Amino acid sequence: MPSRLRIYNLIDGKPIELAASQDFSVISARTGNFLYNGQTADAHTATRAVESTVSEFSTFKKTLAWERHRMLLHAAELIEKKGDEIMRSQILETSCDEGWASFNVRQGASIIRTTAATMMEALTGDVPPSFFGHTTLVFKEPVGPVLVIPPWNGAVALCCRVISAPLAAGCTIVMKASELCPATHQLLVHIFHEAGFSPSSVNMVMADRSRAAEITEVLISHPGLRKIEFIGSMEVGKLIATTAAKYLKPIILELGDQSPAIILDDADLPRAAKLCAKGSMLYHGQICFSTERIIVQRGVKEEFEKLLVQAVQNIHLESSGVTYTHVERAKAAIDAAIEEGAKFLCGDSEVSGLNTLTPSILTNVGRDSAIFSTEAFAPTAFITVVDTEEEAIEEANSRQGGLSAAVFSRDYQRSIRVARELNFGGVQINNMTVFAEPAGPVTSTRGSGYGESNGKYGVGQFLISKAVCLVE
Incomplete structure (x- = not known):
């Protein structure tokens, strides 16, 4: 847990201290106690986070798949090693019970290991020749820098999922942490850094609910950002999808259901x-x-x-x-x-x-x-x-949902x-x-969104298939 009374945005692995006017309160609903302040990123900070991610992508995309595989497995080990600390943070911020917090830690580590185990299948590609003398090579390449927005209700497991899949694909990340559990999400970002992923490969920003739409649009509108993943409510998902469409950015949505x-x-x-x-x-x-x-x-x-x-x-x-x-x-x-x-x-x-x-x-x-x-x-x-x-x-x-x-x-x-x-x-x-x-797909349909997550299915969402044709 943070020793200070403020959680900062994180760029290049370093806390970004903003004016006190950017503070928002994190409150435990179970006790009513003030926990600490988070800080809403201003437009400049949000832009810096994307630019850091864009700059790092040119290097990170060249890391070998087996290196990313090794770092993911190390991240899973660290999550289990630090499980008690992560659980305490999740319980404090989200008022969940110990059983749900423990499940999240186990599931988070399992999701990362499964991503590592199945990523090689997602990264391979081939195509049979259609013409004599023609050879087509299919390269699975990372889509580019991405924005991921995990929820508070699966604060650990779903955060691990939205971080591990893009990293496995070779994408760099800006994560917009939930304003309800910023300390838990920041703990996980630090764990991925400790596992060997560069500080600029995963940056983290936050926004109070009243300014979330504004800061999210700043992030999405950046020309260097190539894709978005959001997990949350139907109402907010529609707003983010509308913003993504405005800037012609593809998006993965996992929304609500009945x-x-x-x-x-x-x-x-x-x-x-x-x-x-x-x-x-x-x-x-x-x-x-x-x-x-x-x-x-x-x-x-x-x-x-x-x-x-x-x-x-x-x-x-x-x-x-x-x-x-x-x-x-x-x-x-x-x-x-x-x-x-x-x-x-x-x-x-x-x-x-x-x-x-x-x-x-x-x-x-x-x-x-x-x-x-x-x-x-x-x-x-x-x-x-x-x-x-x-x-x-x-x-x-x-009903409209289909999860x-x-x-x-x-x-x-x-x-x-x-x-x-x-x-x-x-x-x-x-x-x-x-x-x-x-290891199986979580597929959003109808009003619950679109796209797939988990294992090779999730990694594939952050890859493009590039065809290189050779003519003899």
């Missing part, structure tokens, strides 16, 4: 209930993969609901909402749904402690209620009852058949929606 879990009439109901409860409540429901919609076939509705209530009541939330605003917004959405005719199957909308919502399951949610079609990002979910498998698929596909879904059935052929009909980048069978295999 991830559905389908409970078919041949499901293992105790397992389904336990995993739906966990998928809804994990980290106070503040995960883009959280289970917010539970779609149940009518024949098993009553038994499943009893098991789900038991599973939810057995959960003791140790995480809190990340800010008061997040919790107030979620509580208001739940209360509005109840006023409009929804019922609590279990729980309520009370806030305990400073910032923890009571876990809840709703039924009879009206289609005009905001919570019916808008991500709650809270420890709550609602049940929709259907008669047939086809209706379950239609209901699951009826993750789950299907519960004892019949694997049936499960796969349903999964193929779901318009989501990932489908979990007999597992909670909050899951991603580090």
Whole structure:
């Protein structure tokens, strides 16, 4: 953790101290305590960060792939070695529980190792000749300097992901750290530097929420910046995508969802209930993969609901909402749904402690209620009852998001058949929606964005295929 009361922007590995007028407060929502100040980068500092990254790219892109591979593995080792320090920082800043923080450290190291293990496949290319006497060489080259914007809710794991993939490809990075966890994100930047990546290969800037759009546009508009990756809400993703389009910059987006879990009439109901409860409540429901919609076939509705209530009541939330605003917004959405005719199957909308919502399951949610079609990002979910498998698929596909879904059935052929009909980048069978295999793709579709992440799929997003044709 920082020994001072201020977190600075980081360029070329050095802290950039700005005027006190650039300060913003980082507050623990769980305790209400002031932690320290971050500093919003001004336009000059943001431009310096990009220019440093652009200058370093001409050297960094020539590093051998095996060197980058070695440094990534070292970074993973350092994250595990410093895991306790990283966990303390994440818990303090984001009000998560120790289990979620520990998972983030393990997952972050795993993501980096998987990136290193699969990067060589992404970096190779060939093409069969189409004409006699012609030979085409395909070179996989880094796209150039990139801007990455990781979120606060997977402060360690997702930050490791957005840094490791571009570095594996040979790109240099400006990272816009979350204003809610700047110390955690800065710890990770220092770890990549310590692992051997040059100080200028990963620069870090910050911005208070009130100035985030302004500073993000300064970064994106720089002619040397070639691509953007953003993980966050649909609302902010649309704004950043609009800015990227304005300057003709490609972008990878992983946005929100209302991830559905389908409970078919041949499901293992105790397992389904336990995993739906966990998928809804994990980290106070503040995960883009959280289970917010539970779609149940009518024949098993009553038994499943009893098991789900038991599973939810057995959960003791140790995480809190990340800010008061997040919790107030979620509580208001739940209360509005109840006023409009929804019922609590279990729980309520009370806030305990400073910032923890009571876990809840709703039924009879009206289609005009905001919570019916808008991500709650809270420890709550609602049940929709259907008669047939086809209706379950239609209901699951009826929202704008398309990140993750789950299907519960004892019949694997049936499960796969349903999964193929779901318009989501990932489908979990007999597992909670909050899951991603580090070596497999995380694919954003529809309103949840576009692009792929993880392993060779993520590295490939930061490469271009250059064809060099030789004619004899």
